[in-house]
Amino acid sequence: MTAPVNPFEAYGIDPRDGPQAITERFRELLEDAKTDEERETLRAAWEELTLHPMRRVRAAFGAHPRSSPSPQPSPGVGGSSVFQPSPGSSGCRSLLSGLAGRGGNRLPPPPGEGWGGGAAAAPTPLRLDPILFSTRNPRN
Amino acid sequence: MAYTLDRMWRAEDEALLSRLEDERILERLWSFVHPAYPPPHARAAGLVALMARAESGRAARAHAEDGELEPLTRLIERAPLDELEPELLHHLALYLARVADATCDASPDAASDARLRSLAAWLALTRQRAYLYDLAQAVAGAHLSPFELGRAVDDAALDIVDALGRDAEQGARGRTNRARSAWRTLARVPEACRAAGLDVHDARAEPPGRTEEVARRVMARAESKRSLALESALAPIAEAMADASARGSLSGDALRILRPATTLWSWTEYDEAVERFVIDQVSDAAWELYRDNRWDDLRALIAPIHPLVDNLCKRIAEHHEPMGYLASCAHMLVFRAETATTLGDQIAFAERALSVCPSHRNAQIVLCSYLCRSALHTMDRSAFFVGDKNVAEVEAVLARAEALNASSKSLEEAKRRLVAFKRRAHRRQT
Numbered sequence: 302m303t304a305p306v307n308p309f310e311a312y313g314i315d316p317r318d319g320p321q322a323i324t325e326r327f328r329e330l331l332e333d334a335k336t337d338e339e340r341e342t343l344r345a346a347w348e349e350l351t352l353h354p355m356r357r358v359r360a361a362f363g364a365h366p367r368s369s370p371s372p373q374p375s376p377g378v379g380g381s382s383v384f385q386p387s388p389g390s391s392g393c394r395s396l397l398s399g400l401a402g403r404g405g406n407r408l409p410p411p412p413g414e415g416w417g418g419g420a421a422a423a424p425t426p427l428r429l430d431p432i433l434f435s436t437r438n439p440r441n
Numbered sequence: 442m443a444y445t446l447d448r449m450w451r452a453e454d455e456a457l458l459s460r461l462e463d464e465r466i467l468e469r470l471w472s473f474v475h476p477a478y479p480p481p482h483a484r485a486a487g488l489v490a491l492m493a494r495a496e497s498g499r500a501a502r503a504h505a506e507d508g509e510l511e512p513l514t515r516l517i518e519r520a521p522l523d524e525l526e527p528e529l530l531h532h533l534a535l536y537l538a539r540v541a542d543a544t545c546d547a548s549p550d551a552a553s554d555a556r557l558r559s560l561a562a563w564l565a566l567t568r569q570r571a572y573l574y575d576l577a578q579a580v581a582g583a584h585l586s587p588f589e590l591g592r593a594v595d596d597a598a599l600d601i602v603d604a605l606g607r608d609a610e611q612g613a614r615g616r617t618n619r620a621r622s623a624w625r626t627l628a629r630v631p632e633a634c635r636a637a638g639l640d641v642h643d644a645r646a647e648p649p650g651r652t653e654e655v656a657r658r659v660m661a662r663a664e665s666k667r668s669l670a671l672e673s674a675l676a677p678i679a680e681a682m683a684d685a686s687a688r689g690s691l692s693g694d695a696l697r698i699l700r701p702a703t704t705l706w707s708w709t710e711y712d713e714a715v716e717r718f719v720i721d722q723v724s725d726a727a728w729e730l731y732r733d734n735r736w737d738d739l740r741a742l743i744a745p746i747h748p749l750v751d752n753l754c755k756r757i758a759e760h761h762e763p764m765g766y767l768a769s770c771a772h773m774l775v776f777r778a779e780t781a782t783t784l785g786d787q788i789a790f791a792e793r794a795l796s797v798c799p800s801h802r803n804a805q806i807v808l809c810s811y812l813c814r815s816a817l818h819t820m821d822r823s824a825f826f827v828g829d830k831n832v833a834e835v836e837a838v839l840a841r842a843e844a845l846n847a848s849s850k851s852l853e854e855a856k857r858r859l860v861a862f863k864r865r866a867h868r869r870q871t
Contacts, residue, residue, distance in 0.1 A: 368487025
């Protein structure tokens, strides 16, 4: 199944940065491009976003805005339970499996869980991850 | 060396962690609802973050972290739009559009709900104006004038309606689920306006206010897109009918050619334009069969369109519209009367034709004829025991028949029979 692709999202550009930033970003992308086809696609996207301001605005309307996260109490100020790793936490794996990319860069799932854990298997909350929130330096 | 995290934990770390959590919730939310469709961009996690700024959203987010996604889904689907900040509306509009894309093939009605809410979110943004205007200004810089920026904002919701129109038009002929979902959403645009807080009724007022103007433009555009989609679907049928007419095979081919139109009628959820189209198109072929007394063929031709005719008659009875179709509907009911298999049905359909169009000459003539036959049957049935009640009944029927068509030959015959009938009744009494 194909889904519509928004150029601002696809190329990691904040629409509010303006044409200059768009050009900068595409320059970087063109330097990294490996094939002519890839370069041609990038050039077309760059022209689309820079040469036609009205289309740029429409594309910006079609891109999810970069939103700041919800303000939450800092772990240092808030309840100390946030820092306690859960007894059943699987440590590094729970963190990394949660952070794994959407493009297939996933770590192998724990035995018996399979890849499709998705909604059925609630991963350990990041705030309970022992690596992130260990109260002691593991080396000591 | 021991250290505690709270001494080195920075606001940036907290922000990053929150964003990662939001992204993970979004990912799980998407895989919960639409696992087979590519997920939205990670920036869509802002939806979760902004939802969590309200108390109900915070609770829903907390549930989602624990693996319970329904509260968050419910908020996304039902939270009142006028309580949401513009940036959240923006996320919501885009997220729900993607939900609609993901679901329209399997569940066009659910997709229509998502599209409707997405459109409502756009309309709410257009209504608030400032957010979209600021975004457009930041994006376009000096390249667009204030007028052009304003137009971009005003057109934001119209662009969505146009996209729905394209989907509806592209798939209407093949009656795809995507097109059905778009078609259905276009029909529900007033509902989206109301959800966005736009007054649909005031949209018809003169002169309209700015928000009413938005509602008016969006509703008008949706109507025009629906018409275009229908025209696109009906055009090949009209062409085929014209070709058949040119070939001289209209009465033979009409049934086959018009069948897709009746299917389209159901697909469009009983659109009046399809009813009018079918009645317009079937008329010539039906008359051809009628003139040739090909009753079985006529019956077969009009049988599939009975529900359409009935629906249009109902519209006329309820709203006295469309006025231009009174006679056409009455014609169809006359055809139905003429192909009915019992005299009772014939009279009932002819009466219905006259109730739709009281001055319809054909309906008057055929009903007169049926009433005369009915009177003759009554007189035949009462051959041995004729009473005043029988005579009065026949006289009343024939008086009605005479009022409809005084020059009817059937009426002359029935009247002659009535004289003899009355004589018999008189003889019996003496």
